[in-house]
Amino acid sequence: MDVGEKKLLKKMGKEMSKVFSGEITKGITLQWVQVVFDAIGDKALEAVEAGRLDYHPDMDFEFVNRPEFVELVRESRQKLGGRTVSKQMITVFTHVFREWYNHERDSILSSRK
Numbered sequence: 379m380d381v382g383e384k385k386l387l388k389k390m391g392k393e394m395s396k397v398f399s400g401e402i403t404k405g406i407t408l409q410w411v412q413v414v415f416d417a418i419g420d421k422a423l424e425a426v427e428a429g430r431l432d433y434h435p436d437m438d439f440e441f442v443n444r445p446e447f448v449e450l451v452r453e454s455r456q457k458l459g460g461r462t463v464s465k466q467m468i469t470v471f472t473h474v475f476r477e478w479y480n481h482e483r484d485s486i487l488s489s490r491k
Contacts, residue, residue, distance in 0.1 A: 386470045394474045413454040442479050
């Protein structure tokens with residue numbers, strides 16, 4: 379990440395942590411997170427159907443950590459309308475979302491053991 383992305387990461391990380399904890403209950407960042415989260419399963423299945431991903435129980439996790447996920451993040455933000463966001467914003471959102479998703483998934487799997 380470049381300097382601008384690191385600065386944005388700090389700011390967006392705080393905001394997104396409030397989204398993930400439920401402190402933020404409205405706004406564009408919350409909507410963006412919800413749209414991305416809701417689309418993961420369908421996009422993973424599309425990747426399976428297209429032969430880019432194998433069908434298995436962890437395919438959602440694998441999809442989130444693949445390059446195609448960045449396109450989902452970009453498309454999701456465009457669907458919400460409003461101002462166009464920068465490449466830096468897409469990169470930072472993707473990074474923070476992946477960290478959260480991977481951590482939450484690991485927490486859920488650990489609790490099942």
